[in-house]
Amino acid sequence: MTTSRVAEVGALPTPRGELSAQVNDLLAGAPGSAVPPLPDLDPYGEDFQLALHTCYELHYHGYESVDAGWEWDPGLLTLRAAMEQRYLRALRDDVPGGADLDAELENLLVTPAEESGVSVFLRDEGRPWHLREYFVHRSIYHHKEADPYVWAIPRLRGQAKASLVAVEFDEFGGGRAERVHAQLYADLLADAGLDPGYLHYLDIVPAPMLALVDMMSLFGLHRAWRGALVGHFANVEITSSPGARRMAEALGRWNFGPACTLFYTEHVEADAVHEQVMREVITDLLAREPELRESVVFGIQVTNLLEDRLAEHIMGCWREDRTSLREPLPDADHD
Secondary structure: OOOOHHHOOOOOOOOOOHHHHHHHHHHOOOOOOOOOOOOOOOOOOHHHHHHHHHHHHOOOOOOOOOOHHHHHOHHHHHHHHHHHHHHHHHHHHHOOOOOOHHHHHHHHHOOOOOOOOHHHHHHHOOOHHHHHHHHHHHHHHHOOOOHHHHOOHHHOOHHHHHHHHHHHHHHOHHHOHHHOHHHHHHHHHHHOOOOOOOOOOHHHOOHHHHHHHHHHHHHHHOHHHHHHHHHHHHHHHHHHHHHHHHHHHHHHOOOOOHHHHHHHHHHHHHHHHHHHHHHHHHHHHHHHOHHHHHHHHHHHHHHHHHHHHHHHHHHHHHHOOOOOOOOOOOOHHHO
């Protein structure tokens, strides 16, 4: 099993540069310590995305060695806000924007004549080591599955609120802990011979995956981006069912256990329903707050952008027959 400092309960991740090292140093001290200015970094880069992820984790499980007061420390929040603004500028520059929501939703339903992408590769060509690497990438997302969307609930009203809660109720297992989707993914990891621990693989997951999770946290934590969060969530629910079906088919080619298959078959069924419910969320939200239309579109487009960047990274590595992680998993070359 790959060793990781994050495997220790609540351990800070290994820095990937100046900024993430500075954030770690801050969190090792007392709240109120002087916070450095934001250096000039690539907002999609390893150092930047890890530092942002480390700040956001204070709002999730946190770190055992870190004073809880850092979660709302004014200095750290100022640094995080600077990172968020730089990240948002990059995202705005890299998507077309606009207000044509109908076109964006329609595009999510279109299947290209020649299917491509990670799940198609895994279904048609992938080997077990490819599947396990993909599981590791997605673990950083699925350990938090549905959590950022909870922040939107008090910011919605009427049918939008009720429909979002209905989707979240399913995501959290319908009241059964063993059916919570994050738990189903932990079961998948264990069944695939991987460590199911929370963020166990953070140190070896590269920036393109962190960028997706950081986007979710950014939109979730800010009321101003509730429209973008709804757009992102709708994108996930609309596109998830076909991708989950392909993953189930990929697993059928190899001797993975039932917990692996269950996770994806669960999403084939659940997300086909969630697609319609999320449309209710959007319809009611925009009926009440039509000014959020561009924000919803932005959330959809940013999700596509970051998923495409992740797929390009993974497929670029795999086409060269090398790991897509920051370091290979044990025994990756033996299957």
